[in-house]
Amino acid sequence: MTPSLKPTHLSFTVVFFTVASPQDWILGSRQMIQSSRTILFLFLLAIVLDKHAIQVSARSLHDNSPDCDCYVTSGRSPAFFEYHRFYDFRDIAGDSVYDHEPANVTNSQSNGDEPGQQGYLNSSTFAKDWKIQTWGHEREGPDYPVTVQNSPQNVFIQRDLLESSTSHLTLRAYRAEDFTSTAELEGLQRNVLHASVRFRARVRGATGVVAGMFTYLNDSQESDIEILTRDPPNHIRYTNQPSVGSDGYDVPGASTELDLPAPIVWSEWVTHRLDWRPQMSSWYADGQWLLDKEYGVPYLPSYLVLNLWSNGGDWSGNMSLGSAAYLDIQWIDMVFNKSGPADGYKLEGIDKFRRNVNFVAKRESHCHRVCAVDDIPAAGFPVLVSQAASTMRKTEWMSMYALGLGLALASTF
Template sequence: MAFTNPRSYLLAGLAMTALTKAADFQETSDNDCDCFVTNGTDAKYFTSHKFYDFRSLSQYANVPEPINDPQDSSNAPPASDYFKQSPWADSWGTQAWNNSGNQDDEAKLLMVNSLSNVYIEKNRDQDPESDTFLTLRTMRHDEFQSAAEFESIPMSYHFLSARMYARTVGAKGAISAMFTYRKSDDPNLIQEADLEIRTIDPPDTIQYTNQPSYSRTGDTVSQATQNATVPRSWEEWSVHRVDWHPKTTTWYVDGQNVSQIGFQTPRDPAQVIFNMWSEGTVWTGNMTRGDAAYMQIQWIELLYNSTGDATTNSNGNVRHDVETKHVVKRKNDGCKMVCSVDESHKIGTAVLVANDASLVKGVYSPLGFAFASFVTLFAMV
């Protein structure tokens, strides 16, 4: 079943006998929420919510010309003032590093991340859903591959549900990705939960991995990765979601569980990273000179726990999150005011679903969602 609305993949509502109808849920501010509960096959609670909206930024729309010199590409300024100010500058770091010290074979290209490859673009679809979107570009030049990456400034995300409404388009030989990442000097100790779209693959397959996917001897670790068939082409606008929990990583496309891996699930606090890249290897593919590929994103949403670092919300109020556990309670308050973004009819906005976490148990369960899904699908036939 194809969905055209970015929220239509969500359950239309809870069963009629549940706490209340979805239409009756009250829109609320994040500041009034003690915790956020997710839907899906393995519902969990999170302390915090962030939403980044790139759909109405016409004043910042600017597509920089490709830069054909690797040094100039690396030194390029941001594409617009949007990337110099809040909320972007407080949350994300656009990258300008290159792989010059890590080219371990002749086939690998020099890859240069450029600030000019991350920009706001006018939506020129035939029937556009938005005025603008965020674009990450990778392009094959004569001497190198330019790429795009931005990383979360906080490195303290400790379990999360990350979503993006996005598509990947363009030439073969590139990879678009959304992933959690915890660095280690030992590649075999890196903790990483990957969503990778390879443009050399069919448009209905995506690679999902709890890294590392190779052993110290270079053998593939089959338990760590899945090449999954997805319900919607990655060339079309879709909600891509990763739920990183203590025991499993689960990935969704338009609300459908497409992959779940419990082997070497990341354990420790991490960053969130988005990138569009290629190195000319067998894994990425080798892009033809002059070709380019793009990841285009209308919005990003994060539900998450952190390791106790103080953060400042949009109203300037400092909020302290406690050490994360399987079910998280906000310091001093507990999880009394339970909110959801999945049950909201307005993208990026929370609704109050219960004033006691214990009331949500059972409604937000795999069985409860299966029943609600049945009711929803029956109503749509």
């Protein structure tokens, strides 16, 4: 699905002046002053073009492409990231795809050890980045009245017969008699420290279910996109945890509920976006900015989680017996920075790490070849937008800028 683009190229001619003596400078000053305004304009134009993207080529850059040093996002607070991942579930073929969903988990299958779909989800391609969860949680008082059990049988690739026979990843939740059979995927890139993530997703089916797409380390290091099927289809929830204090009351500013801009509804395909920056979390839907949040921004390396669950409590709601709900994912596009080991930071020594996290964020980056991930022809195929920095050091840019500015000022006398 590589987009077909004709590369365009932008070139600059830079003129250097060599002055042999003060006399030479005086003799040539009139000519130099006459052209100074043009020179300054060219220098400033070069700097602006280096800062703002100029499309020069496009190609598939799915996984740490050698053609890109970093990736730039658009939006209210553009940011640069060093790494890129694109997980595309739309064109998976062969035996890895179901034409119809698998059988629901029965009441007797309560251990989470049911066989999963073979093929793609059982391949090293998928398994190197994702793990299907099998843990469960027993019912626990009035706040957790129904047992939850994750099952591999609820995670599968399905052909979408209504959309040109393309495929998508599906997470399913099903209400059996004694428990809710649920689904969760955890990312294995566990050292993500700041990211911009896009999920092309929809939620459908029974009420009483929570669909989550979020970054996670623990209950105080978590940024959420959450959809509750008991809500209207234009209503969504964004949260930085913890959202409940030690006193049992909601933390002001932790969670925000809002309506999606018309005509966006989560029951149809939407590109949900979460930006995690050092001091701010931001949320978007189909490219439209919706919210910034300064409270509870995670500061420790984390990983991605997708889940679909219901415990019958007041928050999730209660599914009807025999009903099912679905979280469908076409693709996930993520640019990110990382810190520490790939399998994640251990929680011991958090205080020490927190003191050093700003140092990690300030490390020098040789970002010479920049690729854009927004406003491009095809999602997941970043576009190379700048190479100018790779041919000239920052000090050289500043020297040329100073020369042009000096000439412009000289022309005023």
